[in-house]
Amino acid sequence: MTLPLPDTSPVTPQCSAKGCRADAVWVLAWNNPKLHTPERRKTWLACEEHREHLSKFLGVRGFLKDVMKLDEWEDRRPPESTEG
Numbered sequence: 001m002t003l004p005l006p007d008t009s010p011v012t013p014q015c016s017a018k019g020c021r022a023d024a025v026w027v028l029a030w031n032n033p034k035l036h037t038p039e040r041r042k043t044w045l046a047c048e049e050h051r052e053h054l055s056k057f058l059g060v061r062g063f064l065k066d067v068m069k070l071d072e073w074e075d076r077r078p079p080e081s082t083e084g
């Protein structure tokens, strides 16, 4: 049972902030050394409004590795899971 999805427009990535459905502009790359190997990168997406909030959230935990524009990120590597 598969829902019919529109196959025309690519899905615009959305901000990872809770309840936010704005288009993502930023990628926050992070790593939790207790869970991930050092070279592993998890990613959160953020709109302009939530970039600072999400960066701080990761920053205070020492998880934040990189913040870059979404288009820059996509140039660098294939899209990855944003869950977690």
Ligand SMILES: [Zn+2]
Residues within 6 Å of the ligand: 015, 016, 017, 020, 021, 022, 046, 047, 048, 049, 050
């Ligand atoms: Zn947002």
